[in-house]
Amino acid sequence: MSLLKELILQMFFALTPFVLFNIYYRDRMRNYSRCFILVTSSVCMFLAMTFASSVNEGIIFDIRHVIVFFALIYGGVRIALIVLIESALYRFYLGGEGTWVAMLVMAATFAISLLIYQRYKASYRKTLFTLLTGALFSLIDLGLTYFNFPTYVSHQLPYHVLVIPVQNFVGIWLLMSLFSKCVSDKELFIRHAQNEKIETMSHVAASLAHEVRNPLTAVKGFLRLIQEDPGNIAKTDQYIRISMDEIQRTEAILTEYLALSKPLKERTELIDVCEQLHVVREVMLPFANMNNVELELQAYEKPVTIMANPDEFKQVLVNFIKNAIEACAETAKGKVSLSLFIEKNNALLVIKDNGIGMDEGQIRRLGTIYFSTKTSGTGLGLTYSYHVIHTFGGSVSVSSKPKVGTKFTITFPYHQPQ
Known part of the structure; x- marks a missing residue:
């Protein structure tokens, strides 16, 4: 023995x-x-x-x-x-x-x-x-x-x-x-x-390319107006100011898109969720417009800070928002709302849509490897996002009904800024 x-x-x-x-x-x-x-x-x-x-x-x-x-x-x-x-x-x-x-x-x-x-x-x-x-x-x-x-x-x-x-x-x-x-x-x-991330970035890039044409067209039109009437100093200054604003807005969106597409680094720091939400919303807005979905943000009035990797956190937001937009793509008056608030020393991020929704069986399998509600999806986007959230000490809860919509509540430990 x-x-x-x-x-x-x-x-x-x-x-x-x-x-x-x-x-x-x-x-x-x-x-x-x-x-x-x-x-x-x-x-x-x-x-x-x-x-x-x-x-x-x-x-x-x-x-x-x-x-x-x-x-x-x-x-x-x-x-x-x-x-x-x-x-x-x-x-x-x-x-x-x-x-x-x-x-x-x-x-x-x-x-x-x-x-x-x-x-x-x-x-x-x-x-x-x-x-x-x-x-x-x-x-x-x-x-x-x-x-x-x-x-x-x-x-x-x-x-x-x-x-x-x-x-x-x-x-x-x-x-x-x-x-x-x-x-x-x-x-x-x-x-x-990684393939899931590349696919997500390619979809967002296609919508960005479409959206960037709008400010470029506006700038092109204002340059022609300046060319036609170069002597009108007041109008010329106004056109240049509008053109510069459009170019800066486009540059900011492209900069954030490039930051999202970079390889992730293992680091954790104090980040402002409100700021991250505004940044990601600007990046995802063209994708929402391309799918005829309204993307609404109700941010907290004060900074809401958590300990996380900013690059990974942005990628998590992109994954959730992209899924919510795609869920509303076939819905009349599709809408995705993002809201943030603090409750019991936790930062709560709610992502709600009025899309196709899910049944109980689909909800239970969310976040498991290779499960997706999309016919062409692998489910790795949400699997990766769940892992990242759990790594930062957070949790995810889901409520959904078929043909009504889905609500994701992501909870992170709130860290008071020093």
Whole structure:
């Protein structure tokens, strides 16, 4: 029973990188780094060797070879070497009569890992290579231990024939398969989220291009009037002033659009939600006009400040407002209203539309990956937005009725400006 507990404990340690990945990268728009692989591998290796299984003092067995192989595949040769050196030093510190055999086993398994490394990366049959690696690790462990301690292995044959292969086979299969699945899912999510953002920006860009023509046409008309009557100083000054206002307004909208389309940076600062709402409304107004939807803003009288990433917050606003406008596109007198107020130390942003609405089943699935109420949508826009809101300590509530409309209430912790 004691050996069974130790075996289960080793399997748990094998899952440590997988668990930490899901905790640390859950709400991040990026995948694992080599630093993450180094830290998690070191932690996992230390725990596995500290609580290793053993039936004889000084001779211990654990999943350190699995961890080194994992570090090699996902971190590269340099990271794997660091983890290997750490495990060798710690094994030397633990001591016992099996120390030098353990060093020999680690050298042999690392050499095998290097031989399999390139083939594993290039192969589509990764499960086969994973199980082959587990088998080789078990044979090396058993063979070298028997060569140096034949009597010990003979007396504990069931342990070496069953426990060690299970540790290596199941440990390497669990860690490599689950971590690989998480990494591929994260890559797919990031790729789709980026594509969703590009699609949103392209729609807004098309409406902006249409809208920018209006002030340019006005400026062109005023320049012709000045050309026809250059002697009228008063009229010329008036036309130039109007033209400059139109150009500045267009420039401001284009500047904010370009800021929205830039790659996001990981930073958090105190931002004014009222200011952000006005900026995004100006950017989204052409898109609303193109879809014959009224875009109304009822901002709070005083600054409403929250802790957030301004770029990510703008993108969240764009996603919600774009969805609301599209929901009203087929509605007569479509209207999207944005309102902001403070309630119980929270900043509440309400986005309401009179569009097609949703039923209870659709509401429950909102924010889940790949669910969308649009026939051509992926749902990644709202999934990304929900993640961002939760990262900033906020929450989202939805109320909707089919053919009546939808109301999103986004709640953020209010931070009093200093």
